[in-house]
Amino acid sequence: MSIPRHFANQLARSFTKLMGGEASAGILLIIVAMLALIVANTGWAYGYHELFHHELAWTPISKLDSLHLWINDALMAVFFFVVGLEIKREILDGELSNAAKRRLPVLAAAAGMVMPALIYLMTTGTKPPLAHGWAIPAATDIAFAVGVLALLGKRVPASLRLFLLTVAIVDDLGAVMIIAVFYTKIDAGTLYWGIGALLFLAGLILANRRGVHHLWVFLILGFGLWYCILNSGIHATIAGVIFAFTIPLRPLYHGDSMLLRLEHALVPWNSYVIVPLFGFANAGVALGGIGLAGLSDPIPLGVALGLFLGKQIGIFAAIVISDRIGFAPRPAGASWVQLWGTSVLCGIGFTMSLFIGALAFPRYPHLVEEAKLGVLLGSLLSSLLGYAILRMAKTPQAEQPD
Structure with missing residues (x-):
C-alpha cells in the first residue's frame, strides 16, 4: 500500500527542489546576513529598526507586541520544534541510537562547546555582565555549515557530512539545555502559568501513550503548552x-x-523562511556605533575567537584523542586534513549564537550588538577557512594510508 501524498509534504518537497538543496540554505543565510548589515548601516537603518522593534498597533498576544518578539518567541519556537523532532528521531532511530556510533559525535560536540566557552571567558573575564555571554560561541549553525559543505560536492566523503550533521544535532541539544538552565528566569508570580504548562504537557504525553493519531489534538495541546x-x-x-x-x-x-x-513538511520552511527571517531581523548591527576598533573589545573578540579557534581546537582534539586511544575511530574515508576542515566549519554559529546573544544581555542592547559583530566575524572566518581547507585537501582515494 503506497503512502498518500499530503499537500503539506508535497509543497515542502517542491519548495526544497525549487530552492536547490542544502547548499542554497547556507547561501541564503549569507545573503540575508549581508542584507541586514547593509540595511543597518545605510539610510534605511531607522526604517529597519522601526519595522522590527516598533510596538504593534494590535497584537492577539500581549506579550508579543513587536514583530521582533513574534519572530524570536513565536517563529523561533517552530525552529526549536523542528530541531527537537530531528533530535528525537536521531536518538530513537538514527546515528544517536547506537552507542558505538554516538561516542565520537557526542564527545566532539561537548569539546566543541566547552573550548569556545573557555576562550570567551579568558578573553572577557569572569565578571558580569560580560561573562553572561559565555555560551554565545558554543553553538553550530547546521544549515550554514552543511550548506558550505554541500558546495564542495564529492570532494568531501559522505561520512564527513554525516559526522557534521550528528555533531550539530548534539550541539543543538546542548544549546537548548544551556538556554533552559542558564538563560531562563522563573518568576514566582507566574507559578500558575507553569502549572498550566505541566497540565498541557501531561495531555501531550497521554495522547502519545494512548496512540492518538489526530494531528489537531497535538497542535492544540502544543499551542497551549507554548x-x-x-x-x-x-x-x-x-x-x-x-x-x-x-x-x-x-x-x-x-x-x-x-x-x-x-x-518533512517543516524543514524547508525552517530553512528558507523562519531562519532567514530571524537572521535578517537579528544580524543587522550598526557598525558606526562600534567601528572597526570595536572588534578588539572583549565581547566581539571573545565570541569571534571562541567560534573560530575554540570550535576547531575542541572538536579536532576530541577526534584525534578518541582515535588514538581507541575510544572511537575517526569517520571512515576521511583524511586528517578533511577532519580539520570540518572542525573549522563547526565554528559557523550564526542562528543559535545570535539567539543566545540576545538572551545573554537583555538589559544591555549595546552588548547584544557587539555579540552580533563577533558572531558574524567568527562565522565568516570559519566558513572561509573551512571551505579553503576542504577545497585543497586531497581526496581519500589520493591520500596515502596512515
Missing part, C-alpha cells in the same frame, strides 16, 4: 523542543509517522 511557557518566565522557544519530544515516531496505519510527516 502559551503557558511564554507567560511563565521560561523562554518560549523551550516549548518547541518539549512539544517535539511528545510527537510519536511509531508508524501510523498508513505506514509513515506523525513525527516524520511533520519534520
Whole structure:
C-alpha cells in the first residue's frame, strides 16, 4: 500500500527542489546576513529598526507586541520544534541510537562547546555582565555549515557530512539545555502559568501513550503548552523542543509517522523562511556605533575567537584523542586534513549564537550588538577557512594510508 501524498509534504518537497538543496540554505543565510548589515548601516537603518522593534498597533498576544518578539518567541519556537523532532528521531532511530556510533559525535560536540566557552571567558573575564555571554560561541549553525559543505560536492566523503550533521544535532541539544538552565528566569508570580504548562504537557504525553493519531489534538495541546511557557518566565522557544519530544515516531496505519510527516513538511520552511527571517531581523548591527576598533573589545573578540579557534581546537582534539586511544575511530574515508576542515566549519554559529546573544544581555542592547559583530566575524572566518581547507585537501582515494 503506497503512502498518500499530503499537500503539506508535497509543497515542502517542491519548495526544497525549487530552492536547490542544502547548499542554497547556507547561501541564503549569507545573503540575508549581508542584507541586514547593509540595511543597518545605510539610510534605511531607522526604517529597519522601526519595522522590527516598533510596538504593534494590535497584537492577539500581549506579550508579543513587536514583530521582533513574534519572530524570536513565536517563529523561533517552530525552529526549536523542528530541531527537537530531528533530535528525537536521531536518538530513537538514527546515528544517536547506537552507542558505538554516538561516542565520537557526542564527545566532539561537548569539546566543541566547552573550548569556545573557555576562550570567551579568558578573553572577557569572569565578571558580569560580560561573562553572561559565555555560551554565545558554543553553538553550530547546521544549515550554514552543511550548506558550505554541500558546495564542495564529492570532494568531501559522505561520512564527513554525516559526522557534521550528528555533531550539530548534539550541539543543538546542548544549546537548548544551556538556554533552559542558564538563560531562563522563573518568576514566582507566574507559578500558575507553569502549572498550566505541566497540565498541557501531561495531555501531550497521554495522547502519545494512548496512540492518538489526530494531528489537531497535538497542535492544540502544543499551542497551549507554548502559551503557558511564554507567560511563565521560561523562554518560549523551550516549548518547541518539549512539544517535539511528545510527537510519536511509531508508524501510523498508513505506514509513515506523525513525527516524520511533520519534520518533512517543516524543514524547508525552517530553512528558507523562519531562519532567514530571524537572521535578517537579528544580524543587522550598526557598525558606526562600534567601528572597526570595536572588534578588539572583549565581547566581539571573545565570541569571534571562541567560534573560530575554540570550535576547531575542541572538536579536532576530541577526534584525534578518541582515535588514538581507541575510544572511537575517526569517520571512515576521511583524511586528517578533511577532519580539520570540518572542525573549522563547526565554528559557523550564526542562528543559535545570535539567539543566545540576545538572551545573554537583555538589559544591555549595546552588548547584544557587539555579540552580533563577533558572531558574524567568527562565522565568516570559519566558513572561509573551512571551505579553503576542504577545497585543497586531497581526496581519500589520493591520500596515502596512515
